[in-house]
Amino acid sequence: MKLIIYIFLFFTTLYGVTFEEATDSFNKKNYIEAYDKYSELALNDDANAQYNIALMNYKGLGVTKNYKLAFFWYEKSAQNGNPAAQNNLAHMYHLGEEVKKDLELAEKWYKLSAQSGYPFAQLNLAMLYDSSTNEEKVKEAFFWYEKASLQGVIIAQNNLAKMYYMGRATKVDKAKALYWFTKSADASNSVAQANLAMMYLTADGVEQDIPKAIELLTKSAEQNNLPSMIKLADLYGKGNETSLDYKKSFYWYNKASELKSTTAIFHVGLYYYNGYGVEKDMNKGISYIKEAKEKGYQRAENFFKLNNIK
DSSP states (O other): OOOOOOOOOOOOOOOSHHHHHHHHHHHTTOHHHHHHHHHHHHHTTOHHHHHHHHHHHHHTSSSOOOHHHHHHHHHHHHHTTOHHHHHHHHHHHHHTSSSOOOHHHHHHHHHHHHHTTOHHHHHHHHHHHHTOSOHHHHHHHHHHHHHHHHTTOHHHHHHHHHHHHHTSSSOOOHHHHHHHHHHHHHTTOHHHHHHHHHHHHHTSSSOOOHHHHHHHHHHHHTTTOHHHHHHHHHHHHHOSSSOOOHHHHHHHHHHHHTTTOHHHHHHHHHHHHHTSSSOOOHHHHHHHHHHHHHTTOHHHHHHHHHTTOO
16 A cells, blocks of 8 residues: 655644734745744744744745754654644654654654544554554554544545455445545545446446446546556447547546556557557557567567567
8 A cells, every 4th residue: 555644734723922923924925034933932832833843844934944953843842742743753753754764653653643633643543554464453544544534534534445345454344435435535535536436337335337437537537546547548448338439548548658657658559550549650659569568568569579570
């Protein structure tokens, strides 16, 4: 599973004249002025100001990016109980940013933040556990995905759905998988849209609905989701589940080829070579297929052998 770490980049609600002035300066993009005002409060051990200073150092707002100072102030704020700082400190330990990578400390700070109800820490902690081979850790991943999902975190919703679908740390429950994939897909998560589309396409836990599947795949592909692009291209190119449409098939293979998909590069070449959905250009086709061959794509290798092309 691809790891996705969320650093929640927001400025906490601040109180008092100095905070209001600092926030006003920040909103006007007077970052240096805002930094100075937040700094004074951070030095007085205000957890929110410490978080803001850490974030400004991390993002390079009003100052040159400085992960060392960001880590320092995240740690101060985290120790003072700021859940966003706890999450971001855990993130730095998780990835080894300006500090030695330490998954135990990452887990500690994610958990403190997650237990306070911070949704993105709940997601990050779940993903940390989800990568484990320990069955108990995977159960904890399920627990925290559910917590984050109930707070509307769309990646958690997709991952929770996947656990229900596969029966990881729970019984297989296609109805609940459908529910959470739908929640995430409705919030424009391209991965959830692709997963939900496949359920509708194959009548897996839901009545088959090919137009719905195509609609979801299209929405996903329009967000540059590579598997959805390839699936759409395949569907339009074969014409089994939907009408045969070489133009649409070529369009999506071409889009996918721009994302360096070897499969797509081969098919773009094949379509040019045969004139499927695009003006025939055998030389251009061979050029694409050669590129796929050089990337080790076996079908491209076979193409050259079958057509006796060197």
